[in-house]
Amino acid sequence: MTVQDIIKGCIKNDAKYQRLLVVNYSPMLLTVSRRYTPISADAEDVLQDAFIKIFGAIRQYDSNKGKLETWMRTIVINTALKRLNKKCFTHERAVEQFEDIQLHPTVYDHLQAEDVMTLINTLPDGYRQVFNLAVVEGYPHKEIGELLGIEESTSRSNLSKAKKLLRVKLSNQKKQESWARIG
Amino acid sequence: MGPDRLDKFIKNQVEQHKTPTDPDLLWQKIQAKQNVEEKPKRRFIIFWLLAGALLLTSLGLLYTYYTLNNDDNTLTSNENPIENTSANTISNTNTNTNTNSNSNSSLSSSSNSTHLSDETTPSSKVPTEEKTPNEFANKNALTKSDYSKPKTTNNSETEQTANNVTNNSERLATAKTKTTDASTNDTKTPKLPTTPSVNTDVHLNSNKPSSNTSTTIVEQKNANTKNNELPTGKQEKNSNTSEVNTIAFAKSELLLISNLDFLLKDQDISNEFIENQKEKKNFPNYRYKESYKLIDNNWTFSNGLAFTYGTAPRTLSARESTNNDYLQSRNDLETSLDAVRLNLDFMAQHRSGFYLKSGAEYEQINERYELYTSWDSIIIDPNQIVAIVITQDGDSTSSFGNQNNLINFWNNKRRYNRYHSIDIPILVGYNSAKADKKLSWFIEAGVSMNLWFKARGEINNTEGEAIRLEDNPDLFKPRTGFSLLAATGLSYRLNDTFSIWASPSIKYHLSSITSKENTLDQKYLNVGLQVGVRYHWTK
Numbered sequence: 001m002t003v004q005d006i007i008k009g010c011i012k013n014d015a016k017y018q019r020l021l022v023v024n025y026s027p028m029l030l031t032v033s034r035r036y037t038p039i040s041a042d043a044e045d046v047l048q049d050a051f052i053k054i055f056g057a058i059r060q061y062d063s064n065k066g067k068l069e070t071w072m073r074t075i076v077i078n079t080a081l082k083r084l085n086k087k088c089f090t091h092e093r094a095v096e097q098f099e100d101i102q103l104h105p106t107v108y109d110h111l112q113a114e115d116v117m118t119l120i121n122t123l124p125d126g127y128r129q130v131f132n133l134a135v136v137e138g139y140p141h142k143e144i145g146e147l148l149g150i151e152e153s154t155s156r157s158n159l160s161k162a163k164k165l166l167r168v169k170l171s172n173q174k175k176q177e178s179w180a181r182i183g
Numbered sequence: 184m185g186p187d188r189l190d191k192f193i194k195n196q197v198e199q200h201k202t203p204t205d206p207d208l209l210w211q212k213i214q215a216k217q218n219v220e221e222k223p224k225r226r227f228i229i230f231w232l233l234a235g236a237l238l239l240t241s242l243g244l245l246y247t248y249y250t251l252n253n254d255d256n257t258l259t260s261n262e263n264p265i266e267n268t269s270a271n272t273i274s275n276t277n278t279n280t281n282t283n284s285n286s287n288s289s290l291s292s293s294s295n296s297t298h299l300s301d302e303t304t305p306s307s308k309v310p311t312e313e314k315t316p317n318e319f320a321n322k323n324a325l326t327k328s329d330y331s332k333p334k335t336t337n338n339s340e341t342e343q344t345a346n347n348v349t350n351n352s353e354r355l356a357t358a359k360t361k362t363t364d365a366s367t368n369d370t371k372t373p374k375l376p377t378t379p380s381v382n383t384d385v386h387l388n389s390n391k392p393s394s395n396t397s398t399t400i401v402e403q404k405n406a407n408t409k410n411n412e413l414p415t416g417k418q419e420k421n422s423n424t425s426e427v428n429t430i431a432f433a434k435s436e437l438l439l440i441s442n443l444d445f446l447l448k449d450q451d452i453s454n455e456f457i458e459n460q461k462e463k464k465n466f467p468n469y470r471y472k473e474s475y476k477l478i479d480n481n482w483t484f485s486n487g488l489a490f491t492y493g494t495a496p497r498t499l500s501a502r503e504s505t506n507n508d509y510l511q512s513r514n515d516l517e518t519s520l521d522a523v524r525l526n527l528d529f530m531a532q533h534r535s536g537f538y539l540k541s542g543a544e545y546e547q548i549n550e551r552y553e554l555y556t557s558w559d560s561i562i563i564d565p566n567q568i569v570a571i572v573i574t575q576d577g578d579s580t581s582s583f584g585n586q587n588n589l590i591n592f593w594n595n596k597r598r599y600n601r602y603h604s605i606d607i608p609i610l611v612g613y614n615s616a617k618a619d620k621k622l623s624w625f626i627e628a629g630v631s632m633n634l635w636f637k638a639r640g641e642i643n644n645t646e647g648e649a650i651r652l653e654d655n656p657d658l659f660k661p662r663t664g665f666s667l668l669a670a671t672g673l674s675y676r677l678n679d680t681f682s683i684w685a686s687p688s689i690k691y692h693l694s695s696i697t698s699k700e701n702t703l704d705q706k707y708l709n710v711g712l713q714v715g716v717r718y719h720w721t722k
Contacts, residue, residue: 015214022210027201034202044204048213055217113200116193135190136197163189 003068010058018055025069026051029076031117035132036080038121043080050079077137081147084125111170119169126150127162134159215654233605233634237527237543241486244529248484248720484720487528487542491688493711495522495548499703506702509645513703516643517600520549522709524690528608530717536613540627544606546690548707552600552641554649557593564588596649600640602659602696606631608668616674625684626671635696636661645702657700664694670713680719688713 001020009017026047033043033050053075061071111119120128129148133139134155139147141155148155496519501510528542563585570582612627638652638659652659672686688711695704 018213019206019210022213023206026204026206026209028199030202030204031197031200035197044209044212048209048216051209051213052217111192111196113196116196117200120193120197136194166189166193 004063007058007061007063007068010055013055018051021054022051025072028069029072032073032076033080034117035120035136036077036129037083038128042083046080046083047076050076053079073137077133078147081129084129119166122169123162123165127158127165130155130158131162131166215651218653218656233543233607241529244484481534482721483532483534485530485532485682485717486720487526487530487540487684487715487717489524489526489528489684489713489715491522491524491526491709491711491713493522493688493709495519495707495709497548497550498706498708500706501703503702506645509643510703512643512647516552516554518551518553520551520599522546522548522707522711524688524709524711524713526608526713526715528610532614532616536615538612538614538627540610540612540629541608544608544631546604546606546633546709548602548709550600550602550640552596552598552649554596554641554643555593556596557591559589559591562588562590596641598641600638600642600652602635603637604633604635604696606633606666608632610668614674616676621676623674623676624672625674625686628667628669631666631668631690633664633666633692633694634661635659635664638696658698659696659701660698662694662696662698664692664696666690666692666694672713674717682717682719683715684717685712685714687711 006017006020006024010021029050030043030047033046034040037043037046050072054072057075061068065071120131123131126148130144133144133147134141141152141159144150144155145152150158499510499513501507524544524546526542526544528540530538530540532538564587565585566583567586568581569584569586571579572582573579608629608631610627610629612625612629614623614625616623616625640652641649642652642658644650644655668688668690670686670688672684672688674682674684676682688709690709692707692709695706697703697705
């Protein structure tokens with residue numbers, strides 16, 4: 001069974017094919033949802049809502065414009081962003097200024113995907129959204145600004161701060177691991 | 184390492200990462216959400232269907248009401264033409280005989296052409312005709328004081344009539360005399376006496392009408408002999424035939440014109456009165472009175488809006504004895520709270536005090552579901568100090584590892600279950616209302632058709648698991664049922680238009696609100712206090 005078959009089945013509102021779509025893509029899309037919605041229960045809610053939207057809008061999907069996976073990721077991201085209060089982007093609390101730390105390459109050696117996810121989720125909301133959109137999804141700042149309702153410059157600034165904060169956290173994590181080994 | 188390295192690393196790690204999840208559970212939740220999202224549409228349709236039905240009913244009743252009201256007005260305006268058939272008969276008689284009476288036709292068509300042309304059998308109207316002109320004259324004389332002038336004649340009312348007639352008649356009567364054909368008029372004039380009770384004596388100087396014309400209206404018994412000969416049909420053809428015919432024609436014309444004149448003036452007065460009422464903002468009351476008169480005070484109509492708040496103790500019963508344990512658990516976990524009802528009704532009340540009432544009612548029954556659960560779990564806390572080693576030098580080193588903690592979790596789940604229905608009640612009642620008393624009592628009873636269209640909340644299933652009603656539509660499908668209604672209370676009339684009432688109300692649902700798939704029957708007895716306000720269309 002190909003992706004096209006699943007799409008056709010979903011267009012016919014066939015529950016069997018809808019379920020197949022959920023089974024095949026939910027792990028990947030749940031990761032996307034979790035990056036924007038750190039609380040696990042909320043992330044699942046977002047994913048459920050996103051799938052309902054996907055079923056409703058799958059007729060509009062054009063395979064010539066991109067992969068189904070990309071199209072569904074976009075829907076998940078939009079659903080997650082809609083749930084968040086946009087005020088958190090415009091009134092982000094001030095984060096203390098960190099110096100730009102240069103990380104040693106070994107920092108990444110023991111980091112798994114789940115660790116990275118956890119690390120990203122420790123970022124403040126505004127930084128996390130911009131970081132995800134810019135770094136993981138590859139959205140330009142202009143588009144991020146439109147999506148989040150913030151200025152383009154704010155997007156750039158938030159991304160820069162997010163990266164600095166991540167480096168600090170990675171550096172601190174590395175120090176803790178060193179201490180643990182010594183102990 | 185530059186910033187790009189960090190970006191690439193994170194992107195590679197995260198982009199294709201898959202979070203372990205239970206797709207089947209997720210699929211079930213999605214289906215449940217889909218059902219919940221589809222439901223409102225269905226409810227929406229039901230709601231609008233009922234609202235539409237209610238609106239149509241109201242519009243129909245309003246239409247009926249205004250139609251009746253208009254009929255009443257028509258009757259009122261027809262009153263004069265009916266009473267004035269004598270004049271119309273005469274005019275028709277002359278129209279038949281006098282082909283040149285164009286002015287007559289044109290005048291008739293101005294306002295009362297229908298009534299005039301309809302009268303073709305004057306003899307059948309004799310009883311009415313003998314009385315009505317005088318009555319009509321009296322009526323107009325009484326109402327049109329501005330037009331009356333003092334006269335020396337004994338009958339002042341007829342003088343006023345004559346006065347009104349004179350000015351209008353002179354001009355036309357003169358014109359007619361010039362074209363009247365004497366021979367044809369001979370055959371028709373005997374019909375004249377059957378019509379008027381007011382005998383009009385017109386003395387014309389045939390071709391010099393206006394300045395020398397004098398008109399006198401006297402009662403029948405005082406009429407002179409010459410004129411009395413006309414009705415009997417015993418008149419002889421003589422040289423004065425032309426004059427007689429002219430007189431007869433003039434009489435008919437005078438009567439016609441005078442009545443038209445009255446009609447027009449009466450209409451003017453009516454319009455003036457209505458305008459005055461409108462300015463005084465009393466116009467609605469004026470209309471009420473008319474409709475009140477029309478319906479002969481037998482029926483009055485009103486709309487009511489009521490709110491009922493009370494309790495709704497329920498009766499759960501197992502369809503099979505094997506479900507008694509489940510029944511017990513449901514009773515333990517669910518508590519009846521309260522019930523609200525919102526009612527919009529239409530009421531038709533007979534003068535005897537009995538009334539019929541129907542409309543639409545929304546009902547919501549609220550319950551509480553409370554489930555306390557507790558469980559123990561071992562939580563593994565990583566990177567905790569599990570040992571501290573003190574060396575001989577006195578230095579201490581900590582040993583890190585996983586720490587197992589036994590934690591007791593508890594959860595008190597509380598949900599509020601709501602059952603919604605839309606009802607169509609039909610009630611019969613009695614109200615002791617009297618015109619001179621504002622306070623009255625009433626008693627009513629009836630049946631109601633219920634449409635249970637929605638259930639929300641949580642219950643335990645037969646396995647003892649909490650399930651959401653929204654996720655299990657089979658348990659509470661939209662279904663219809665019947666209930667019995669009864670109420671008795673007091674009503675207080677605030678003014679001619681509004682009244683308020685309060686009454687204890689009881690509603691017993693005969694049917695279970697659960698579907699056949701459910702193992703339990705669930706019935707309610709709704710007891711509450713009802714308060715409402717009523718708008719009275721008619722007094």
